[in-house]
Amino acid sequence: MKTLQLLISKSVAGAIMFLSIALILAGCDRKAARTSAGNEGGRKKVVGFAQMENNGPWRIAETKSMRDEAAKRGYELVATDAQTQTSKQISDVEDMVARKVEAIFLAPREFEGLDGALAVAKQAKIPVFLIDREAAGTPGQDYVTFIGSNFVEEGRRVGEWTVKNTNGAAGIIILEGTAGSSVALDRNKGFLAAIKSSPDMKILASQPADFARATGQKVMENLIQAHGKKITVVYTHNDEMALGAIQALKAAGMNPGKAVKVVSVDGQKSALEAIIAGDLNVTVECNPRFGPIAFDTYEKYLRGEQIPPKIIVPDKFFDSSNAAQFVAEAY
Template identity: 35%
Template structure:
């Protein structure tokens, strides 16, 4: 998708304003403009996910802290209502109708965005995907996606699991909501590595909607149904992994000993649990990429080309010592 350079946009806005003033009939010296220089700000519509857990809170707060008036932006933050895609599509449509300069999109669901993205394209409003992708992934409809690489992150978890269970074992996967791109990407990265190891047996997988309480409930049921014969849990986010740890403890087992739990996100509570031995492996999914996003927005509005997928670097933590070392500087 091509974006209209900010210079061209500025001329278009200035021309429209001049025509409007001329039509009013001239000469009135007390004509005033609304706002205090707000017309100089770049307007950014942020179609966001909203409350969903520690990672999401850190990510969206980082974006809001970056796109400030002091930095030259007016950020219009539109979180989804109860994670509902319809509310996101409505917000996206409103931003197109308003004629914002750029739209940032963190989609609650991957599918169903083609019509909205085409409307933005017709209006020459560039769209940048923040964290989550769209399905099917038609990158002609957006400028770029900025996110850690879910496939690589989940592959790192799977490689750790294979190294921990050379003789095999039974495992269960706690997934995020169905239809979300990151869930599909994390499943693929994990499956492509683990499925080739015959000794690792998948007992099942179920969504727990990123929730600690739901994960606890789901994994309690799984443990009972399998007579506690589960050695490994892959939780696709930290909150679900912490819920699994509670279920393990309440079953009279010891997390990290009887059941090893690996998670993705790298939030402070997860690193604290890793430091205590309740979690066994944490793969970071770095949420703090507001500065990268701002740089890309400026490049796009200046008419520069950017890569279609900009990967945010992330790291992994495989021991209590690694977690303890990382905690003092952990911002989320």
């Protein structure tokens, strides 16, 4: 009888212990379910954002978007500023690897030259996501994917508008972005392809102005001295250079937006305001707010989902017909 009572007692104790463990595990599961993707067990995931620079509205808006989205999802974001130096950007990525961040978002300054940094991250098994600009390498091997706009398409859309609105005849100045960057190469490629079949669309000069307003103004001043009234179109690879070119054209009495058509890419607020004022003719949007799609893509990667080699963000086209409609939401 005592043996039977002992067996029953042990069985009850075992059942109670099993139930307690089950309840604890269930509680842990519920806690995990409540934890954001960037916060595991109360510990924030640390991810890096290697920005190329923070000296213009577009870059500032991009960095803010990444910071805001990281905070929203519970990540700790290590953000660096390469200050327009590829060598520093390489060092920034290597520092992130040494810190053992769990992912790196990289906005490449140049297409070439970052292969060493990508290799260091790959060796450390840290996934790299390229945003807004491409870099040499193979998606799925050297980096996970590229997230950004179709830069060739941006240039093509501007070029097609220019051909149509000049009746296929113009003296064109091109202000290029950072030499060697994928965005400058592709925006040029798209524009030149669009005007190729119009032999009276003449390129008078094409010079880098490094995506900067002050540089754009200075380069435009020099080109006005060289080409004067032959200039009837100015195509710039971003709005900051366009705004600088507009100032140079005004100073020379060349009536930008009317006598000289000014066309651009980016879609920043000051550019839309210039369209409304009649100084700028068109700009194709290149949205800098990459935070949501960048972190969505990273979290899909963490879940083991298939990530495409390129994720293209759709962009709007702004001219006098819709600039006022969108100016309030522009960056």
